[in-house]
Amino acid sequence: MNLTHQIKLFGQLSVNELYDLLRMRSEVFVVEQNCVFLDQDNKDQQCYHLLLYADGKLAAYSRLVPAGISYPEVSIGRVVTSPASRGTGLGRKIMELAIQSCHELFGPVPIRIGAQTYALAFYQSLGFVSEGEVYDEDGIEHIEMVLEAKLM
Template structure:
């Protein structure tokens, strides 16, 4: 299994990469999770995008959000893996890369996520801790979680 990755600012994405990214996000968030919402929220343009490929096919991705755009802290959002690769560690790999690149691109600091509560155990295993109450986002229960910077 040949697994590669790239991280790019929005303006550096090719049209083919952007298409694959938006297609995967639609397949998972809109179709699979049956959630009608506006994925194109005018934040992608100022974010970095982590893309994980298996045999040259996009199988997982995330969005790295600079501090101050959504939360005070830097953030990781739009984390997904394709159904065909679930259980193969791709979600863990894309999150590990996302954490690494957040620190490289934005500097040391805490990282915040808005996690679907069913994935609480997964994100906890990566060092994120719940921060606040659960809330409904587009019909799915979420909770904010924070991974403290090692320098905090």
């Protein structure tokens, strides 16, 4: 499997790239998870978008959110792997790239996420630590997690 990735600001995304990432997000977050919510939350325009391709096809995606938009800290959100790419390690790869990219873009800062609780162990394996109480977001249990600042 040949992996490549790109990081782009919203305005740098081509129409096809934007369509592909929004389609993947809808396929998983709305259809697969049976969760009716407005995915387009007016944050995309202020974020970086990490697109991971396997053999030229979009296989995973995440949104890199500057501090002050979702949380006081930098954040990683809308992490998604295409159903066709599950079980291949691309979920871990997109998160490793997202963490690395956040540190390259924003410096050695803490990163906060709102994790679905079913993926708690996965995020813990990447160094994230739970903070606060479990909360409901669009009918799915979540918990905030923080990865402490990385010394460069």
